[in-house]
Amino acid sequence: MALLLSSAVVIAGPLPADAAQVLITPEEAALPPPKGAVASERRGITRGPKVDVVTSPGELRSPMHFRLKFEPYGGAKIDPDSVKVIYLRTPNVDLTSRVRSFVQPTGIDMPEVELPAGEHMVRVDVKDSDGRIGTTSFVLKVAP
Template identity: 70%
Template sequence: MGHRIGICFALACLFVLYQSVPSRAAGVLITQEEASLPPPKGAVGVDRRGVTRGPKIELLSGTDNIQSPTHFQLKFLSFGGATIDVTSVKVIYLRTPNVDLTERLRAFVQPAGIDMPDASLPPGEHMLRVDLKDSDGRPGSTSFVLKVAR
């Protein structure tokens, strides 16, 4: 009988743990309230290109006429034998004030990139900046605008 109680307790613990883990299938990337914040003055999306051994960030999902929810995907590239430091990944929604989306995306960050299958965003233009470092401490950053259809 003690064995059965132990198994039931273990299953109950697993169920509680499963319920507390955020779903990797869907999530809110940007809320309507955050989208209503004013954009920063003079902000433009920038793709920094140049000769550097620092990591690169590529947006794999589209930027124009996106339907929400969308598959939000970024690819991280490292060079010279370095690896991506996933603890350094930071995603910022450029508004006044800026909104840190990092913790919201933490469950979707992997050494190869960010893969959020069903990211929910309100209609409009949303400028994001992604910063990271590689295992050698070299920084990488990119900014882009997601245009979500109404």
Template identity: 60%
Template sequence: MKLNILSGLIAAALLVSGAARAATQLITEEEAKLPPPKGAVATDRRGILRGPKVEFVSPGDSVSSPMRLQLKFESFGGAKIDPESVKVIFLRTPNVDLTPRVKPFVQADGINMQDAELPPGDYTMRVDIKDSDGRPGTAIFTLKVAPK
């Protein structure tokens, strides 16, 4: 009886640890097929001198999926980044809100997603943040995903 319980606990632990390492689907095949946005992509930075900064860290050039998606946040003037304000948008027509998929990986100093799963292609993303003083910051970057 004790052996069966112990075996069950070990099996459950292996299942949970395997699920924790599974890649997170950042963009689905259907979302990747949406048309790109028409015209220029607007960013609103008028008069904001001390707003927070979003820095794209990795991946570098074209990489295959799953990939590590890493962004760094920086605030100024003693303000702190508000992790609840982070929004991640896949710029398509219509735009796709990726925030719920990224939220588990958001911290006050950035986003660190170890195994982001994306189909091959180029994906323009926008990240919006705010600091504790309500000042916004935005970054737009392109992920280039090579075929496997």
């Protein structure tokens, strides 16, 4: 299994209390998509943690409520420090620093997230206390 590593990290300053968090910038959305990338969940026979997208399916509007749920197995606990969120582009964009303050052992809950219109493929990697890895990728379709 080949892993793609990001070469871009953007660190945002403090936001006003009523401002939406920018998850993906228009400049990042303009980057070309990776060739052959397909949204998928890599479960196989592993007992690694599961990542579920709780955000409403279908076409979304920005700003939106972005939620993911982490589900560990076999009594293991999710390691919040292991969570990685990658915007699959060429080159990939590491979104981890933008979601870090919203990560909990149960998932990610961002009440107001800004995304440009279009389709955005995102990969989330998480590890549990037993060292097992769970990965899922999904597409967020944002209406203009």
